[in-house]
Amino acid sequence: MGMSVGGAVSHMSEFFATKPSFPPDNMVFGIFVNERGQRFINEDSYHGRATHYILRQPNGRAWLLMDNAIFARPDFNPDINIAAVGETWAEVEADLGIPSGELVHTVESYNRYAAAGDDPVLHKHADWMRPLIEPPFAALSFTGEDYPSTGFTLGGLLTSVSGEVLNGDGVPVTGLYAAGRTSCGLPRWGEAYCSGISLGDGSFFGRLAGREVAARAST
């Protein structure tokens, strides 16, 4: 509707998505791997960001690896599919169908970093690292068909700070205002989204837009 009267839009292909891995906190000590046995995200990042990275892994397949010392299930998915369990990481690797040695290499490398409290590859904070060495070992499935993500769309009409909808030249479309998720607003990228940024954006800029409309109406 906004576009039909000249409003310009931006970031219309963006979306927020999540399949939360935490809480509980224990989950953060696990490591995500894809079907190549490779890590791809620092697991202490916001769950919406981690989910974006999961979605773009080959065939959308990813597992969270945990050892007995930290084992837990996500509060948001207590019935999560445990795709593999083993007394060694090689058994888990074979059960997941990961090329021989790849997952074992990843875990060995991660365990070395965890013992030293430094992740030079993905920069996970030392507070959330501990070697995954206590059997049995498990792989929790974050693959699409096992754990679908939920989400909502981002992007929308471009506005001034006070909520006036702008056309492609940055000129206000007279009388049209937008805020919240009809507007492009602050939360423009799913990958960089964090909780609160949508409600905060909608209420703060919605209030500014409302004040502007009220001021105009009274003149």
Ligand SMILES: Cc1cc2nc3c(=O)[nH]c(=O)nc-3n(C[C@H](O)[C@H](O)[C@H](O)COP(=O)(O)OP(=O)(O)OC[C@H]3O[C@@H](n4cnc5c(N)ncnc54)[C@H](O)[C@@H]3O)c2cc1C
């Ligand atoms: C599962 C989930 C979790 C979320 N968690 C968070 C979070 O933790 N933090 C955060 O910041 N954001 C979160 N969000 C996002 C946030 O809730 C939304 O982005 C925000 O509510 C959008 O607000 P809005 O006012 O723009 O739109 P909406 O809340 O969608 O309001 C639009 C309203 O317009 C009404 N409407 C639609 N068409 C018409 C019409 N023709 N005439 C009259 N009324 C109409 C609708 O009924 C609705 O009430 C979450 C969203 C979901 C789905």
